[in-house]
Amino acid sequence: MGHYCRICRCERPNEQFSGDSYKIHVCKRCKAKPKSERQATEDKDDIFGFLEQSHISEKNVARLEQMAKSDNPQVASLAAIVLDVARVKPYKTRRLKFLAQKHPELLGKLRDTGLILAHHW
Numbered sequence: 604m605g606h607y608c609r610i611c612r613c614e615r616p617n618e619q620f621s622g623d624s625y626k627i628h629v630c631k632r633c634k635a636k637p638k639s640e641r642q643a644t645e646d647k648d649d650i651f652g653f654l655e656q657s658h659i660s661e662k663n664v665a666r667l668e669q670m671a672k673s674d675n676p677q678v679a680s681l682a683a684i685v686l687d688v689a690r691v692k693p694y695k696t697r698r699l700k701f702l703a704q705k706h707p708e709l710l711g712k713l714r715d716t717g718l719i720l721a722h723h724w
């Protein structure tokens with residue numbers, strides 16, 4: 604039986620985990636990566652997660668605002684897009700239809716970045 608790593612999102616053998624790496628669900632290989640890289644992965648997880656939620660809350664928006672200023676350009680651009688979505692349509696219900704009608708350019712960005720997939724989960 605392996606153990607799940609939340610950074611690389613795969614099941615790895617138990618020997619790939621040790622001590623606290625087991626507890627925090629991060630395998631040895633990911634633990635060896637620079638912190639900034641791990642942070643970017645977690646940030647992206649959060650961004651995608653917000654779109655999966657039925658509602659993007661005020662608290663989420665505050666977090667998105669922070670991430671939009673990230674040093675990581677990918678995190679910053681994804682956060683900026685979801686921030687725009689949260690501002691015009693915080694609720695998931697009929698979001699895509701609304702965006703298609705009122706903000707097609709934003710919908711285009713969701714498609715281009717793959718963020719739209721999170722919406723469908």
Ligand SMILES: [Zn+2]
Nearest residue numbers: 608611630633
């Ligand atoms: Zn890993």
